[in-house]
Amino acid sequence: MRTLLATIMVLSLVGGAADAIEFTQKDRDLLIEIRAKMHEIDKRFEQIDKRFDDLKMFMVLLTTIAIAVLSYVVYRVHKVEQRHDQRTVEKLLTALREVAQKDPRLEKALKHAGLL
Secondary structure (H helix, E strand, O other): OHHHHHHHHHHHHHHHHHOOOOOOHHHHHHHHHHHHHHHHHHHHHHHHHHHHHHHHHHHHHHHHHHHHHHHHHHHHHHHHHHHHHHHHHHHHHHHHHHHHOOOHHHHHHHHHHOOO
16 A cells, blocks of 8 residues: 555656646746736835825824823813912902901901911
8 A cells, every 4th residue: 555655656756747847938028027016016015104104103293283282271271270269269268358357256267367
């Protein structure tokens, strides 16, 4: 059985070599044409890669600008709230001082807290 299998393998190898086709000028021209096409495809892929890199940089720029704008908005809102809170406290102190002129207990408490 092994001998039969080995014989078949040897005959197939020898038979394959006998049927080998010569490399013609037409085959050579086709290979050169294929190489040229592959080179064009490689150039196109390089162009696409460059465009993706440019797009990535553009997206980074847009993200940076968006973060900067949002940070500024948050900062301004915080400042406006601080000013509003400060004005509210000043108004409350003014109201308490007016009431303290009529109420000696409130006047004493405000003096003790250093608000009068």
